[in-house]
Every structure is written in C-alpha cells, then in structure tokens.
Amino acid sequence: MTIVSDAAAAPDAASAADRLRITEIFLSLQGEARDAGWPTVFVRLTGCPLRCQYCDTAYAFHGGDWWQVDAILAEVARHGVRHVCVTGGEPLAQKRCLGLLRRLCDAGYDVSLETSGAVDIAGVDPRVCRVLDIKTPGSGEAARNLWPNLPLLTARDQVKFVICDRADFDWARAVVAEHRLHEACEVLFSPSAAQLPARELADWIVAEKPPVRFQLQLHKLLWNDEPGR
Numbered sequence: 001m002t003i004v005s006d007a008a009a010a011p012d013a014a015s016a017a018d019r020l021r022i023t024e025i026f027l028s029l030q031g032e033a034r035d036a037g038w039p040t041v042f043v044r045l046t047g048c049p050l051r052c053q054y055c056d057t058a059y060a061f062h063g064g065d066w067w068q069v070d071a072i073l074a075e076v077a078r079h080g081v082r083h084v085c086v087t088g089g090e091p092l093a094q095k096r097c098l099g100l101l102r103r104l105c106d107a108g109y110d111v112s113l114e115t116s117g118a119v120d121i122a123g124v125d126p127r128v129c130r131v132l133d134i135k136t137p138g139s140g141e142a143a144r145n146l147w148p149n150l151p152l153l154t155a156r157d158q159v160k161f162v163i164c165d166r167a168d169f170d171w172a173r174a175v176v177a178e179h180r181l182h183e184a185c186e187v188l189f190s191p192s193a194a195q196l197p198a199r200e201l202a203d204w205i206v207a208e209k210p211p212v213r214f215q216l217q218l219h220k221l222l223w224n225d226e227p228g229r
Contacts, residue, residue: 004185011062017096018068018069018096019067019068019069019074020045020066020067020096020097020100021045021046021047021064021065021066021067021094022044022046022064022065022066022067023044023060023063023064023088024042024044024060025041025042025043025044025076026041026042027039027040027042027079028045028082029218029222030083030085030112031143031217031222032058032160032188032190032216032217033112033131033158033160033188033215034129034158034186034216035085035110035112035129036215036218037218038081038082038083039083039085040081040084040085041076041079041081041083041084041085042084042085042087042089042091043072043076043085043086043087043100044057044087045060045086045087045089045097046060046061046062046063046064046089046094047061047062047064047088047089047090047093047220048061048089048090048116049090049093049118049119049144050090050116050118050135050141050144051140051141052135052139052140052141053083053138053139053140053164054138054139054162054192054193054194056193057087057088058205060088060089061089069099069100069103072100073103076107076146077107078102081099082109082110083109083110083112084109084110084111085111085113085114086104086111086112086114087113087114088115090116090118090119090229091113091114091115092115092120092124093119094120098123098125101113101124101128104135105125105127105128110129111125111129112128112129112130112131113129113131114133115130115131115132115133116124116133116135116141116144117146118135118141118144118146119146120146120149120227121146121149121152122149122152124193126154126156128156129157129158130156130157130158131151131154131158131159131160132153132157132159132160133160133161134149134159134160134161134172134175136161136164136168136171136172136229137167137168137171138162138164138165138167138168138192139162139164140193148162150179150181151174153184153185154184154185155184155196156185156187157184157185158186158187158188159181159185159186159187159188160188160189160190160215161175161187161188161189161190161212162190162191162192163189163190163191163192163196163201164192164195164196165195166204169189169201169204172189172212172216173208173210173212176210176211176212177210178204182184182211182212186213187211187212187213188212188215189201189205189210189212189213189229190213190214190216190217191216193217198216201214202214213229
C-alpha cells in the first residue's frame, strides 16, 4: 500500500532543500540479501537512470510525492521495526538520499541501501549496508556499471548479480574472480525470475562452486510483483 504524506504539499523555499521524491513507504519482509525474512520498512525513492530489461519496479521511474525528511522518519518510526531499506528506482539518483541515510542511522535503525552500482557510493554513510547490484550483460545495462565503486566495498556491504542465462553466469563468475569480490564482502547470485529457472542457476553454482551465495527473492514467492509488498 502506498502511503501519501501530508508533506507532499509544495514546500516553501526554506524547506525545499530537505525533501525527497518518494514513490512509497511500506512495511513488509525483506526479500533478499543478508537480512532476508526480517520485517523491514521500505522507503522507495522515485526515479532511475537505468532501464534494465527485467525491472520489476518501473512504476517508480516517474511520479511520486515530495516528502520532507522529518516526515519520512516519522512514517518509518510509525511501523515500529528496526530494519529500514532505502531502495528505488535508483535512490542515489537523488542527491539528498545521502542525508536521509545518515538521519536513519542517527535514529538507530539497521539501514540497507539497494543501489544499481551505476552511481558513486563513496558518500554513503559507512553505517549503511550497501547492496550493490552489478548489472550483467543480460540486463541490457552492463555498460553503466561504475567499476571504481568496487574497491570501496567493505565486509558490511553485499554485491548482487541478477543472472539471466548461462552467459551472464560465466560473466559474473569472471567479475567476482577478477575483482576478488568474495574477499571484500558477501556475493549473491539471483535468477532473473521470468528468464532463468531457479533450479538451473542452483545446479550451476553447485557444479562450478564459485564463492557466491544463491538466493531467491522471497517477496516474489510470497506476493509476486505486487507494489507495496
């Protein structure tokens, strides 16, 4: 369910610098990565410079409402859980996202950021778990990967590859090996839901033994691609 804030009204000039365009804020279960299964508040920012062919959140490309950061924190607090995920779209496409992340950390939340890896992550608060989605050739957006992000990764972060086919799998394995990503942080391989059977990817991982973790998107299994879940 999309929440519309009273703060969506046009702000005055003094408060314009403290607002973000938000598609939705909702409580659900984290569906992937290290915190899968935890009740989590998702703050979905509007807008994305990428157009991955398998994108399941195209509804966040446009529209949304302007929220003051204080209103965002108040809505997050209303749900009463510890985990918060800032996502999109591409959340870092809005520069004020960095301030939101910092404020969430200051408030004591366990904060994760889902980012495409096409935007510089250097300014992200070090308390945030950065889940970096490296785009494979099958995504159609591999040329947008910002490779200087990779040396910035720490053990707190995670890297995700969405695998569309065997070529993507072999490409992703090569990237992991070349950049020794498994030595920096946890690496996750997920099947593109409509393109690659999960069991096929699982069999490849068992056979080839790359230093990666197989994952399925829990929210897709439970709720398909329903917005707000």
